[in-house]
Amino acid sequence: MTAPLLAQRYHDHAHGTPVGTVCLTYEDRFLRRKVVSLAEGGSVLVDLPHTTSLNHGGVLILAEGGEIAVTAAPEPLLEVRGASLHRIAWHIGNRHTPCQIESDRLLIQRDHVMADMLCKIGAEVTEVVEPFTPEGGAYGHGRTHGHDHSHTHGPDGAHLHEH
Secondary structure, three states: OOOOOEEEEEEEOOOOOHHHHHHHHOOEEEEEEEEEEEEOOEEEEEEEEEEEEEEOOOOEEEEOHHHHHHHHEEEEEEEEOOOHHHHHHHHHHHOOOOOOOOOEEEEEEOOOOHHHHHHHHHEEEEEHHHHEEOOOOOOOOOOEEEOOOOEEOOOOOOOOOOO
């Protein structure tokens, strides 16, 4: 058995051609320390300094150089449609439910209570299995319950990224 690769940093976009890929669900993309399987075979030990929300399209930076692409895995979701999609979205957001917003539909994690409530307000709800990439928090980064840019700002306010 080969020892896993080691990733101790994360960045929200690739800088080169990734050497591997991890395909993770929304819940699995929220981690600090965990061994995850590579799509190509083998594994990588993710050992980040703090719990991080990995986004679809982000990369784990390997200690020995190279990047591992992060992709969203297909998972059980509810597809939500309706004539008043903006009103439906408000009800979903009012319950602090992660939501992927598209022009003609919303995607949320499967939840029978949410499905029932949405049907009662006139939404069309269908079970689907797709990758889930919900909107970030109020500041557009990470999960809805935190605000972490995963980088620092210089004295002039410019973003400083560690690569």
